[in-house]
Amino acid sequence: MPAAATAKTVKTAKGKTVKPKKVPPVKYTIDCSTPAGDNIFDTAAFEKYLKDRVKVGGRTGNLGSTVAISRNGAIITITAPTGLFAKRYFKYLTKKFLKKNQIRDWLRVIANSKFSFELRYPQINSNEEEEDGDE
Numbered sequence: 566m567p568a569a570a571t572a573k574t575v576k577t578a579k580g581k582t583v584k585p586k587k588v589p590p591v592k593y594t595i596d597c598s599t600p601a602g603d604n605i606f607d608t609a610a611f612e613k614y615l616k617d618r619v620k621v622g623g624r625t626g627n628l629g630s631t632v633a634i635s636r637n638g639a640i641i642t643i644t645a646p647t648g649l650f651a652k653r654y655f656k657y658l659t660k661k662f663l664k665k666n667q668i669r670d671w672l673r674v675i676a677n678s679k680f681s682f683e684l685r686y687p688q689i690n691s692n693e694e695e696e697d698g699d700e
Contacts, residue, residue, distance in 0.1 A: 570659045574653055589645070589647070590644050590645060590647065591645055591650075592643070592644050593639055593643040593644075593655055594642050595640070595682065595683075596639070596640050596644075596677070596681065597639045598639040600685065605668060606672070608636055608638075608639050611662055612634060612636045612665075614662050615643070616628065619643075621649070622666060624693065630642070631649070642679065652680065652682075655682065659674050659684070660674055669688050671686065672687075673685050673686070674675070
């Protein structure tokens with residue numbers, strides 16, 4: 566068997582053999598420090614919820630060695646191969662968890678970078694209240 570036909574090399578259109586590039590895994594982070602500091606959000610329960618609900622290959626509870634969900638204080642980190650999940654999927658699961666625990670009305674899921682989310686309290690405009698008091 567020739568060396569060019571091994572599984573670690575790929576032939577290009579011009580006939581050259583090239584090693585495929587290793588794509589680093591993607592780390593999604595969800596920062597829950599604000600509500601966890603106020604004791605209205607349980608990060609351990611959220612981590613367990615994600616481990617139970619994340620679908621890999623169309624099945625829940627099928628994380629295997631490809632997906633790792635870990636918690637460091639109030640920050641949840643999900644490490645997965647590139648292209649396996651969309652960032653929107655974790656926003657969906659976070660909102661679903663908030664709704665289940667009846668705290669969806671008091672917290673928002675905000676993207677603060679390309680691969681991270683943050684749970685924040687909604688901003689309330691006090692300008693409207695001040696204007697109504699003047700009349």
